[in-house]
Amino acid sequence: MFDALFKFFFELSPVVFSQGEFRFAASTGSYVAAVAVLVAVGLTVAAYRSGRGRARDRIILATIRIALLAIILVCLFRPLLVVKAAVAQQNFLGVLLDDSRSMQIADHHGQPRSAFITDQLTAPNAALLAALSQRFTVRTFRFSSAPSRTTQPGELTYGGSQTRLGAALSGVRQELAGLPVAGLVMVTDGADTADAALGDALLGLKAEALPVFTVGVGQEQLSKDIQVGRITTPKTALKGTTLMVDVVLSQSGFDGQQITLDVEDEGTLVSTQQVTLPDAGTPASIPVRFTVTEAGPRVLRFRVSPQQGELVTENNAREALIDVRDRKEKILYFEGEPRWEMKFIGRAIKDDSNLILTVLQRTADNKYLRIGVDTPEELAAGFPKTREELFAYRGLILGSIEAGAFTGDQLRMIAEFVDRRGGGLLTLGGPRAFAEGGYAGTAVADVLPVVLDRTRIQARDTVTRLTVKPTRAGSATAVTQLAANEAASAERWNTLPGITAVNRIDAVKPGATVLLNGTDETRAERPMLAFQRYGRGKSFSFLPQDSWIWQMHASITVEDMTHENYWRQLLRWVVDDVPDQVEPSLTTERVEPGEAAMLVANVVDPSFVELNDAVVMATITGPDGAIADLPMSWDGEHAGQYTVSVPTRAPGWYQATLAATRAGKTIGTTVTHFRAAPGEAEFFDATMHAATLKRIAEDTGGRYYEAANTATLADDLRYTGRGVTSVEEHDLWHMPIVLMLLVGLLSAEWGYRRVVGLA
DSSP states (O other): OHHHHHHHHHSSOHHHHHHOEEEEOOOHHHHHHHHHHHHHHHHHHHHHHHSSSOHHHHHHHHHHHHHHHHHHHHHHTOEEEEEEEEOTTSSEEEEEEEOBGGGGOOOBTTBOTHHHHIIIIISTTOHHHHHHHHHSEEEEEEESSSEEEOOSGGGOOOOBSOOOHHHHHHHHHHHTTTSOEEEEEEEEOOOOOOSSOHHHHHHHHHHTTOOEEEEEOSOSSOSSEEEEEEEEOOSEEETTOEEEEEEEEEEESOTTOEEEEEEEETTEEEEEEEEEOOOTTOOEEEEEEEEOOSOEEEEEEEEEOOOTTOSOOGGGEEEEEEEEEOOOEEEEEEESSOOHHHHHHHHHTTTOTTEEEEEEEEEETTEEEEESOSSTTTTTTSSOOSHHHHTTOSEEEEOSOOGGGSOHHHHHHHHHHHHTSOOEEEEEOSTTSGGGGTOTTSHHHHHSSBOOOGGGOOOTTOOEEEEEEEOHHHHTSGGGOOSSSHHHHHHHHHHSOOEEEOOOOOOBOTTOEEEEEEEOTTOOEEEEEEEEEETTEEEEEEOOSOTTHHHHSTTSOTTOOHHHHHHHHHHHHHHTTOOOSEEEEESOSEEOTTSEEEEEEEEBOTTOOBOSSOEEEEEEEOTTSOEEEEEEEEOSSSTTEEEEEEEOOSSEEEEEEEEEEETTEEEEEEEEEEEEOOOOGGGTTOSOOHHHHHHHHHHHTOOEEEGGGOTTHHHHHTTSOOSSEEEEEEEOTTOHHHHHHHHHHHHHHHHHHHHHTOO
C-alpha cells in the first residue's frame, strides 16, 4: 500500500529515490526565467508590505505566494534523478529458497508457507519468477543447513531440520563470485537455528556491497499455539536423585486454559501435573519434580498434549539429555567434637549406595576418629595437608570445628577446593563454626554464602530456638521437597518440630540464595540454609546445630523419612556436577545424522592445574557397536582443553570414553554420551522473524518485503547499482506531487482570501 501511494505521488518507487542522485539540468533559458521569478518574488514582498489588511494576513498570503514561485523556480531548473539501472539479461540474480521443515507450517492464508514459493517462484506460470527472469539471469538455490543449486521444482522437499541463514548467504555469495550480480533475493520465514552469529555473513556481503532483498513468509504471531520453551536440567545426575526442573511454557490463543504437563523418561511417565496457562506473551516458569532411577544417558521428554486449533504441535514437546551416573561420590566430614548431628547425618545416608561419608572426628588434640576410610593411611595424620589429598574428595563438610584447627595453608586449600577444584563445601552450625569459630577474615569466609560479622558473635551458651521453612526460592529446589508433592512438602515443613542455632548470621552475600529461613520467638527471621556458586564449585551454609531433632522428636514416627530425605538430597546437591580430572563436554548434546560432533575434554593434574602435555584418547562406540579410537589434541588457546571432531553416520546413541595419560601414568578416565537424531528446532519460535529479515536487508543495502507485497520487487532490483548498468535520468518537475502542490497553494491563497474577506 505504501509503495503504491508513493509511486502515485512521485511516479517512481522508493528504491529508485534511495539509490538515485539528484541533479539539475538547467539551460540558459532557465536562468533567464529564474531572474523573472526572483523579480516576481520581490514585487510580491513589496506589494504585501504596503498593502491593506492585518499584518498577519499579509504575511501568510505573501508566504503562500513565495512558496508557489519557489516551486516554479525549482521546476525551471529541471530537477533530475540520475540512477544506475541494471541492463536487462546482462546481470545475474541469486534467489535463495528456504527448504526447511518450518516452511510446512500452514499460516500463509491457510496454506503452508511453501505455497508462496510454489505459486510465485517454482510453478510453470509463477508470476514473480517470470518478472525476475525478464530482467535477470536467475540462479535458484535451496537452503536449510547449507545452500545448493536447484533447477527443478521437485528438488524442494521442505524437510531440512535446520535453517542457517548466514551459511546460506555466504555460500551463495561465493558461488556467484566473479559474475555480474545485481543482488540476492532470500525467501524464508527468517527462523535461524544456527549457533553461529549472522553478523559474520553480513560483513562479507557489506564488504562486496551485495544487497539482499528479503521476503518474509508466515505470520509474526501465531493465532493458536503452545510451546515448551527453555528447560533447565543438569548435564549429569546421580542415580536416584530427585530433580526440580524449571520448564518455561508460552502460548497464544489459550489464555487461562488448563493443560497437563507430562515428563517421560524413555517412554515411561515419571511426572504429570496440571498447569493453568498465563496470558499470551507472558511466559510461565513451571517447577517440575521427578526422580532419575535408571543409569546411563536418559532422554527426558517434557510434553503438553496438542490442543484443538493449534497451528504447530511439534513445539509442544522438548527433550533434554541427562547423563545419569551410578557411581560413589566421596564426601569428607570434619567434626571438631562428638555430637549427635554427625551421627544422624551418617545414618541418614547409610542406605544411599551413591554417597560415601568419610568422617574425621577430633577426639583430643592431634587425635582423631576415622570412619569410612578406604585405606589405613587415609587421614592418618588428620585433615589433609596437601591439595592432592583434599581434592580427591568431591564434597567437604565442616562441622563445629574452629578455624584455629587449620593452618593458614589448609584454610586456603579449603577455599581452593571450591574455587579451583570445583568441589562442594557445606558448613554446619555449632559453637566452633562461622564467626564464633574465628572464620571471619579467613580464606574460607570468602567462599561462604553468608556474611561473618565479628561484632555479632553470640555467647557460647546463647541458644536460639527456631522454626524452619523454605523460602520461595528454596521451594523450587529439590532439597526442600520432603514429601510426594509440593503441597504435601509445604505441609510437612509446617509440622516439623523446632530446632536450635548458636551462630548469629543476619546477612548473605549478594550472589547467594537463601533456601531456608528460621523464625525465632520474637518472629524475627534469619537465614538457615544459604547457597552460592563460587569459582568452579559451590558452597552451602546450614546454620542449625541439631537437625537430628527432625528424626528423634517425640512427634516423629519411626517410619518417617523426613530427616533422611533432607540430608540425602542436600548432600547429593553438594556433590552434583563436581568435575573430574578429565571432564568432558559437547558443544551440543544432539547432532544431525551425518554431521560431526565437537567433543571437548578439560584435563587437570591431581591438584587441578591444567595440563597441556597430556595424551588424550577418545574411544567412540557407535549405535551399531562399531568402535573407533580418536586422538584428541590441545586446542592451543585454552589451558588444559583438548578437542576432537567425531563423525556420525547412523542415527542413535554414541558413547565417548575419554582416557588421559601423562608420562605413561593414568590421569583419569570418564564417559559421556551424545546422539545423532533429527532435531525439532525448526518448530520452536516458529513465527515469521521479520526483525531478522529487516536486519539482513538494512545491513546489506537491500529491502524487506512481506509475501503479499512483492509486486515491485523485480522493478526495485533494477536499481541496486551493481553489475552491468546503464544511466537513467528521470525528470521530477512533472511528478503528480508537483502539480498537487501548485494547485494546493493556489487554492490555499484563494481560500484564505475568502475567509478573511480579501477576495
